[in-house]
Amino acid sequence: MPELSTVHHPLYQLRRTPFHARTSQLCLPHNWRRWGGCIAVGSYDLGLDREYWAIRNHAALIDISPLIKYEIGGPDAARLLHRLTPRDIHRMQVGQVYYTGWCDDDGKLLDDGTVTRIGEKSFRLTAAEPQYRWLSMNAVGMQVQVTELTEQMAALSLQGPKSRTILNLACEQPVDSLKYFRMAFNRIAGKAVSVSRTGYTGDLGYEIWMDAADALVIWDALMAAGHDYGITPTGILAMDMARVEAGLFMLDVDYTSASHAWIAGQRSSPYEMGLGWTVNLDKQGYFVGRRALEREHREGSSWKMVGLEIDWEGLEREYAAVGMPPQIPASAVRGSIPIYTGPRQVGYASTSTWSPVLKKYIALVHLQQPFHAPGTRVEIEVTVEHHRRKSPATVVALPFYDPEWKKK
Amino acid sequence: MASNTYDAIVIGAGHNGMIAAAYLARAGKKAVVLERREIVGGAAVTEEIFPGYRFSEFSYVVSLLRPEIIRDLELPRHGLKILPLPSTVTPLDNGDYLAGWDDHDLTRREIYRHSPRDAEAYDEYSRVMARAAKAIKPIIGLVPPDPSSLSWRDMKGLLKLGQYAHSLSEHELYRIAKLVTQSSADLLEEWFELDPLKGTKAASGIIGTYLGPRSPGTAYVLLHHYMGEIDGAFRAWGFAKNGTGGVTAAIASSARALGVEIRTSAAVDKVIVRGGRAAGVALANGDELTAKVVMSAADPKRSFLQFVDQQHFPDEFVQAIRDFRVRGSSGKVNIALSGLPDFTCLPGEGPLHRGAISISPSIEYVERAYDDAKYGNFSRQPYMDIIIPSMIDRDMAPPGHHVMSCFVQYAPYDVAGGWDDTKKEAFGETVIATIEKYAPNIRGMIVGKQVITPRDIERIAGITGGNIFHGELLLHQLFFMRPAPQWADFRTPLAGYYFGAAGAHPGGGVMGAAGKMAANEILKDWQ
Numbered sequence: 001m002p003e004l005s006t007v008h009h010p011l012y013q014l015r016r017t018p019f020h021a022r023t024s025q026l027c028l029p030h031n032w033r034r035w036g037g038c039i040a041v042g043s044y045d046l047g048l049d050r051e052y053w054a055i056r057n058h059a060a061l062i063d064i065s066p067l068i069k070y071e072i073g074g075p076d077a078a079r080l081l082h083r084l085t086p087r088d089i090h091r092m093q094v095g096q097v098y099y100t101g102w103c104d105d106d107g108k109l110l111d112d113g114t115v116t117r118i119g120e121k122s123f124r125l126t127a128a129e130p131q132y133r134w135l136s137m138n139a140v141g142m143q144v145q146v147t148e149l150t151e152q153m154a155a156l157s158l159q160g161p162k163s164r165t166i167l168n169l170a171c172e173q174p175v176d177s178l179k180y181f182r183m184a185f186n187r188i189a190g191k192a193v194s195v196s197r198t199g200y201t202g203d204l205g206y207e208i209w210m211d212a213a214d215a216l217v218i219w220d221a222l223m224a225a226g227h228d229y230g231i232t233p234t235g236i237l238a239m240d241m242a243r244v245e246a247g248l249f250m251l252d253v254d255y256t257s258a259s260h261a262w263i264a265g266q267r268s269s270p271y272e273m274g275l276g277w278t279v280n281l282d283k284q285g286y287f288v289g290r291r292a293l294e295r296e297h298r299e300g301s302s303w304k305m306v307g308l309e310i311d312w313e314g315l316e317r318e319y320a321a322v323g324m325p326p327q328i329p330a331s332a333v334r335g336s337i338p339i340y341t342g343p344r345q346v347g348y349a350s351t352s353t354w355s356p357v358l359k360k361y362i363a364l365v366h367l368q369q370p371f372h373a374p375g376t377r378v379e380i381e382v383t384v385e386h387h388r389r390k391s392p393a394t395v396v397a398l399p400f401y402d403p404e405w406k407k408k
Numbered sequence: 409m410a411s412n413t414y415d416a417i418v419i420g421a422g423h424n425g426m427i428a429a430a431y432l433a434r435a436g437k438k439a440v441v442l443e444r445r446e447i448v449g450g451a452a453v454t455e456e457i458f459p460g461y462r463f464s465e466f467s468y469v470v471s472l473l474r475p476e477i478i479r480d481l482e483l484p485r486h487g488l489k490i491l492p493l494p495s496t497v498t499p500l501d502n503g504d505y506l507a508g509w510d511d512h513d514l515t516r517r518e519i520y521r522h523s524p525r526d527a528e529a530y531d532e533y534s535r536v537m538a539r540a541a542k543a544i545k546p547i548i549g550l551v552p553p554d555p556s557s558l559s560w561r562d563m564k565g566l567l568k569l570g571q572y573a574h575s576l577s578e579h580e581l582y583r584i585a586k587l588v589t590q591s592s593a594d595l596l597e598e599w600f601e602l603d604p605l606k607g608t609k610a611a612s613g614i615i616g617t618y619l620g621p622r623s624p625g626t627a628y629v630l631l632h633h634y635m636g637e638i639d640g641a642f643r644a645w646g647f648a649k650n651g652t653g654g655v656t657a658a659i660a661s662s663a664r665a666l667g668v669e670i671r672t673s674a675a676v677d678k679v680i681v682r683g684g685r686a687a688g689v690a691l692a693n694g695d696e697l698t699a700k701v702v703m704s705a706a707d708p709k710r711s712f713l714q715f716v717d718q719q720h721f722p723d724e725f726v727q728a729i730r731d732f733r734v735r736g737s738s739g740k741v742n743i744a745l746s747g748l749p750d751f752t753c754l755p756g757e758g759p760l761h762r763g764a765i766s767i768s769p770s771i772e773y774v775e776r777a778y779d780d781a782k783y784g785n786f787s788r789q790p791y792m793d794i795i796i797p798s799m800i801d802r803d804m805a806p807p808g809h810h811v812m813s814c815f816v817q818y819a820p821y822d823v824a825g826g827w828d829d830t831k832k833e834a835f836g837e838t839v840i841a842t843i844e845k846y847a848p849n850i851r852g853m854i855v856g857k858q859v860i861t862p863r864d865i866e867r868i869a870g871i872t873g874g875n876i877f878h879g880e881l882l883l884h885q886l887f888f889m890r891p892a893p894q895w896a897d898f899r900t901p902l903a904g905y906y907f908g909a910a911g912a913h914p915g916g917g918v919m920g921a922a923g924k925m926a927a928n929e930i931l932k933d934w935q
């Protein structure tokens with residue numbers, strides 16, 4: 001009998017993105033991760049340095065095709081998104097992009113992503129997880145079509161100080177006038193694309209959306225245009241460090257979707273996640289979670305996600321006690337670490353990382369009221385040579401890193 | 409005879425009986441297990457039906473075996489290994505298939521290929537079922553209370569007993585209440601549109617019952633099977649090294665190491681009653697054994713209508729046991745093969761062969777299979793759950809050869825006209841012809857086949873009625889009503905006589921909970 005290799009059977013493996021022919025050639029250490037049911041490059045090099053610094057100094061080219069994408073169209077498209085999210089969608093202009101979370105009836109986050117107004121009656125929604133069912137349930141009685149574009153639409157993120165220069169070379173129309181969180185149609189290598197000034201790194205950056213069939217041509221065009229500007233294919237591990245510096249959180253790492261939570265305590269509200277600015281309680285009409293969010297707004301939240309900077313001197317002291325210099329993992333750590341004041345645990349870190357640009361050890365932390373006020377001194381657990389120690393740290397406002405050119 | 413005096417006698421060396429004896433021995437009691445057959449294991453046995461080909465003759469997959477029993481009895485040290493059974497593939501009549509792999513993303517992708525809507529519903533359905541299973545699971549480990557009425561309030565109160573149930577909202581509790589009363593078809597139709605997905609899921613709601621997917625109560629059975637657990641991971645089914653007999657061999661070895669005596673070819677005829685108490689047993693060969701307590705780990709009909717004279721029980725108890733539904737509805741066909749069958753939907757050797765293959769293209773198909781049974785016939789197009797154990801454990805068949813296990817429903821115990829050789833052969837042929845539709849090369853590879861009807865289950869495994877769970881897992885035969893109202897705490901109306909097998913709470917499957925809990929109750933009563 002012919003041996004059907006598990007490895008090559010197309011339906012017994014994760015999806016490949018439209019850029020696979022390029023990314024798989026470049027992914028030298030075979031460092032693959034999974035993202036949204038796809039295999040995604042963790043890193044193209046054995047270490048993360050070159051890719052990380054491309055984000056902060058040149059331009060990193062990141063395949064973000066695994067993002068879940070929907071097109072929402074029809075006379076009630078705006079109504080649906082207005083109902084689904086806490087943002088005022090009716091006020092959104094064509095070409096504008098909103099970042100938002102969306103909640104269940106208890107005002108707890110289900111997922112987060114971006115909403116782009118493509119036209120008067122059409123929007124694009126990105127999400128970390130499939131939302132078709134939730135969208136359909138909320139669209140009952142509305143004139144609206146929800147179409148999933150995840151596989152038909154490829155996407156690249158070009159992030160870093162040189163991204164604008166490179167896009168100006170690659171695109172038919174210059175992108176100079178494209179403002180932060182706006183989207184415009186353009187062409188690259190003759191192919192239609194939409195370019196949004198968005199990203200997940202907290203740097204100057206753009207996301208380029210295209211038909212999957214055009215993916216390789218556009219990849220090649222960007223690589224060629226960026227060659228002299230340090231364009232660097234970058235995996236999701238370097239992006240993970242950058243997004244922590246930018247104070248951006250991740251589903252299932254920094255919060256649990258209310259739809260997955262085993263217990264009530266695992267759920268998070270937008271306020272607790274520092275997304276109070278996206279909750280527009282003045283907007284007209286009902287939206288999912290409104291009553292619960294109004295109550296939380298009135299009564300205050302018991303937790304909040306904020307930044308934490310770990311004192312380097314304290315860390316040095318703990319390690320010096322056993323005769324070592326501080327040992328810091330070389331990539332972002334997705335694991336819960338307890339935070340204390342004195343003997344009392346007041347919260348935990350969900351992602352921590354060394355920040356190469358800030359030269360600081362930082363973490364996204366979830367702290368009880370009142371310990372989340374910036375400037376509060378707390379202690380974080382560190383494991384020094386197999387022993388648990390505590391090291392002093394300071395609560396700071398997010399983001400950790402916010403270069404002036406990000407929004408300029 | 410001094411050597412025939414024990415602290416405890418256990419009737420039946422199924423896994424429950426041996427587990428109970430092992431726990432009694434662990435507590436310092438001198439225990440003996442008496443088995444009518446020449447081998448131990450009951451419905452969990454491995455037998456070499458054809459030279460070189462070994463079959464899990466009856467029970468063939470493991471998931472419910474309680475982890476605390478595995479740890480307490482040190483079963484891994486006694487040889488227990490549960491190997492992964494990672495997938496379920498449902499071949500379709502149009503040449504395609506629907507697969508459920510052991511990876512969330514792969515499964516999602518596969519369902520998405522057929523129905524994007526169901527792919528998402530599946531995620532949520534899985535979460536809802538996992539929560540419900542988690543809420544109900546602790547109840548399996550509890551001795552059922554005895555509520556005086558059976559209102560839904562009581563049911564809810566019962567559910568609340570589960571330590572985790574506290575974390576559930578009202579909303580979720582009502583969902584669970586619905587789950588235990590609904591038909592599996594109704595439940596699944598609320599969630600899915602894809603026929604093979606619904607058919608395959610619904611099938612697990614009818615296993616061991618004399619019901620179809622549209623019969624109320626089957627949703628609970630579906631949930632019951634959702635509770636499988638391996639090493640603490642929810643819902644994973646596995647295949648025991650050396651077949652299901654590997655599980656009972658490990659239990660027997662552990663029991664013996666703890667000092668349990670196991671006697672085979674020792675059929676019990678009667679429980680001896682002295683002064684209103686069970687005082688021992690009389691074997692069919694005339695030997696008598698005495699003990700402080702006797703526990704039956706055989707099926708309920710034998711335990712209460714055969715071993716003990718009815719004068720020792722209240723009438724209503726006897727009536728309840730008479731009414732207990734034990735009508736067998738499932739059969740098995742075990743096939744020895746000279747090669748690996750090639751399935752047209754996924755040609756070549758592949759992952760399909762390492763998992764379950766489910767013949768369940770739609771709810772309609774399964775319901776029609778039931779229609780035949782309703783009128784006393786075996787299904788002309790049966791539901792089947794097939795595995796190829798030799799692909800999971802190479803020691804099950806000679807190199808290059810294979811064994812195939814086909815669990816088949818429906819095959820009524822009391823088939824119209826009765827089971828004779830011709831009818832058995834016709835049943836076996838129906839099974840082969842059904843597989844042949846999806847794997848045309850199978851017929852030419854058949855080295856031998858063993859056809860098992862509920863009559864054979866009764867005859868070989870000694871289960872009255874041939875029901876795989878010693879009695880259907882119906883709501884009115886569960887919890888505080890299994891095997892009879894007021895007698896679900898492993899005690900019986902006869903002092904000194906206990907009952908702890910599949911016909912007791914929490915029910916059938918190679919789970920061990922009944923045996924363990926019965927031993928605990930015996931020890932509690934010990935003076």
Ligand SMILES: Cc1cc2nc3c(=O)[nH]c(=O)nc-3n(C[C@H](O)[C@H](O)[C@H](O)COP(=O)(O)OP(=O)(O)OC[C@H]3O[C@@H](n4cnc5c(N)ncnc54)[C@H](O)[C@@H]3O)c2cc1C
Pocket residue numbers: 419420421422423424425442443444445448449450451452465466467468469470471472674675676677705706707710738739740815865868869870871875876877878908909910911915916917918919
């Ligand atoms: C065909 C089939 C397939 C199944 N598939 C699965 C499966 O895949 N997974 C699963 O978890 N479960 C399955 N089951 C169910 C499971 O096998 C049983 O529920 C379980 O094995 C019952 O164990 P027990 O110890 O309670 O009783 P049994 O295993 O039935 O043991 C009872 C013992 O009592 C003995 N006995 C009877 N009368 C006397 C007497 N007079 N004197 C002495 N001994 C006596 C019998 O010989 C037998 O050994 C299946 C069952 C069958 C029949």
